[in-house]
Amino acid sequence: MTPFNIPDFRQQLHNTELAEWMERISPQYNARLQPDSQRNFPDWLSALDALPQKTGSNVNLNSNAITTTAEKNFDTEAARAALHKLTPWRKGPFDLHGIYVDCEWRCDWKWQRLSPHVDLQDKTILDVGCGNGYYSLRMLGAGARQVIGLDTSLLFCTQFQAITRFTNEHRATVLPLGVEVLTDNPFHFECIFSMGVLYHRRQPDEHLKLLHDNLQSGGLLILETLILHGHEPREMIPQDRYANMRNVWSVPSLPALMQQLDIAGFSSATCIDITRTTVSEQRPTDWMPYKSLTDALDPQDSSLTIEGHPGPLRAVIIARK
Numbered sequence: 001m002t003p004f005n006i007p008d009f010r011q012q013l014h015n016t017e018l019a020e021w022m023e024r025i026s027p028q029y030n031a032r033l034q035p036d037s038q039r040n041f042p043d044w045l046s047a048l049d050a051l052p053q054k055t056g057s058n059v060n061l062n063s064n065a066i067t068t069t070a071e072k073n074f075d076t077e078a079a080r081a082a083l084h085k086l087t088p089w090r091k092g093p094f095d096l097h098g099i100y101v102d103c104e105w106r107c108d109w110k111w112q113r114l115s116p117h118v119d120l121q122d123k124t125i126l127d128v129g130c131g132n133g134y135y136s137l138r139m140l141g142a143g144a145r146q147v148i149g150l151d152t153s154l155l156f157c158t159q160f161q162a163i164t165r166f167t168n169e170h171r172a173t174v175l176p177l178g179v180e181v182l183t184d185n186p187f188h189f190e191c192i193f194s195m196g197v198l199y200h201r202r203q204p205d206e207h208l209k210l211l212h213d214n215l216q217s218g219g220l221l222i223l224e225t226l227i228l229h230g231h232e233p234r235e236m237i238p239q240d241r242y243a244n245m246r247n248v249w250s251v252p253s254l255p256a257l258m259q260q261l262d263i264a265g266f267s268s269a270t271c272i273d274i275t276r277t278t279v280s281e282q283r284p285t286d287w288m289p290y291k292s293l294t295d296a297l298d299p300q301d302s303s304l305t306i307e308g309h310p311g312p313l314r315a316v317i318i319a320r321k
Contacts, residue, residue, distance in 0.1 A: 017187040018124070018148075025181045032176040037154060044158040047085035050078065051165045059167045061141030063095075064108035066134065068166040070097035086159050088288040091131040096166040104288035106281045107134050110195075110224070113273045114316045118222060120144045123190040126214065128179055129197035132159035136172040139193070148189075149174040150181070179210055188216040195224035199248050208264035215321040221266060223317040227274070228253040228310060236309065243296035243305040243312055254315055266319035277312040 035042050058069035070076065080099045092103030121143035127136045130149030133156075139147050151157060151174055160174040175181075192211050201207040211221055226248070228236055233256040242248035252260065254271060261269045279302075282293040293312070298304040303311050 021185050021187045041154050047082045050082035061137050065093040065095040066137050067095040068097055091134040101287050102285040109281055111138050117272045126189040126192045128194045132156045133174045140171055147172040150177050152178045182214045190216055191220045193222045198225040202249050212265045219321045221319045226251045227315045261319050269319035271315055271317050273316040
């Protein structure tokens, strides 16, 4: 049982500016992938080892569920059992050789709302807080050249490696690291996605500035985050939890968010979508059998969270450096 690695990814980046960055962060990457990094990590690695090494064929990255087709003599039930050991599955859906992984979030709905507004053709993209890489793979389907995902969850990184066994797709990778590795990065991305991350940052202004500094001139930020309804600049700072989440530090109104983007140095910021999250888009499933949005809303008034805050309203912003 050996921690996974990314040899194909590193080989593709040979003699590029991104390869220099990868060399800089290799010690942090290797440290995170030690079996004792997290209590359940050895079990997740065992589940990964139970999957076929290479099974990818007829991959569709443009369907609502990222889809792969089974080859002959594929042991579907063994693969299903191994994938189930990587529960909970938050982002999806996936249809992997006939195994439908019905994740907590219908991420395809969000992708349908934002994808018509961005041109990703031949771009090198950073996907911050990427989870198991669902959106990263959709970016490849939209024509991206390379996608680098960052997520500190070893479970989500292992899920991505499991998905790669089915897709055999190495133009995207998920690194088990946070945005701190972007400090002094010599490579600037053409496009950065930060989806569902900003409200988890203690210093959102610093997060936006860091993303700005890691974009090429003219590059695009696609930002998806919680907002407050209203036309005045204001900010809500939950004292304890927001929608059962402990680590929501602040939720701005759209005007306040636009001010934050301006201070960070972005220009031409445009809101392309505002959608209230419903229990149809985020819900428990057999692949995520724990508390979800239903448990986070006031049972008497679904427009409020269980703590009495305004219910989750999410905006997608496109801004340019």
